[in-house]
Amino acid sequence: MSREVEIKLFGAFRQYSPEAAIAVSLPESADVATLRRAFADKLEDDNARALLQSSAFATDEAVLGEGDTVPAGARISILPPVCGG
C-alpha cells in the first residue's frame, strides 16, 4: 500500500513550484529518510537538491527526525534553514 503526501514549500523552496507544494508517493509506514529520497526525486534543479540537504521536514507541531515515521494525515512541510528577525 502506498499513499500520496503533499509537502508544503516555504522560503527558497517556493521558487520551485508555483503551487508551493509538491506531492510524493510513499509506502504506508515510510520514515522521513524515505520521504527525503522521494522528495529529492521530484526536484529537477541542482540548487534545490543542495538546499534539501540542509532542510528539515515538519508537521504543524514539530520538526521530524530522519528516523521518524511520516505521520498519516498530518500536514507536512519542508523547512529550509531559518533566519527570522
Place this chain on the structure above:
Amino acid sequence: MTIHVATKDEVLSTEAALAHCSAPGHGAADLFIGRVRDLNQGRQVRAVSYDLHPVLCNNVFREICKEARQEWGESLHFWLEHRQGRLAVGEASVVIAVSSPHRDESFRACRYLVEQMKHRAPIWKQEHYVDGDSEWVKGHALCSHG
C-alpha cells in the same frame, strides 16, 4: 495569559507589547525591536519579504517563552510577535518584550527569546536589493541528519 505570541501581516505595536508586559510587582520591562536594515553583506537593501509557517511558528514561540519562564521565573510576562509579507527598510519585523520584578531577569529572558527565535522559528527572508536583484538569506539549519 502571561505569554502572548503571534504572527501578523500588519504593523506591530510596541505599545501593546509594553501594556502586556506590565504588572504591579514588575519593576522592569525590556523591549526589543528588530527592523529591516538597508545594508547586508555589502549590498544595498530596498525591502525584505518575510515568509513563515504560522502554526509551527506560534508553537515554537510559545515553547521558547515557556523555557524562559522556567529559567527566569513563573511571574514573568512575555510578548513575541513577528511580521510576514514585504517590509520596507526601517519597518519593524519583530517585537519582543519581557517584564519581571527586577531588571536582570528581563534583560536575560528578552535576549534568550531573540536568539532562540532566530535559530529555531520557521521564518525566512528574501532580500530585495536596490539593483533589482532578490535573494533568499542563508540561515540556520533545523535538521541534523547525516
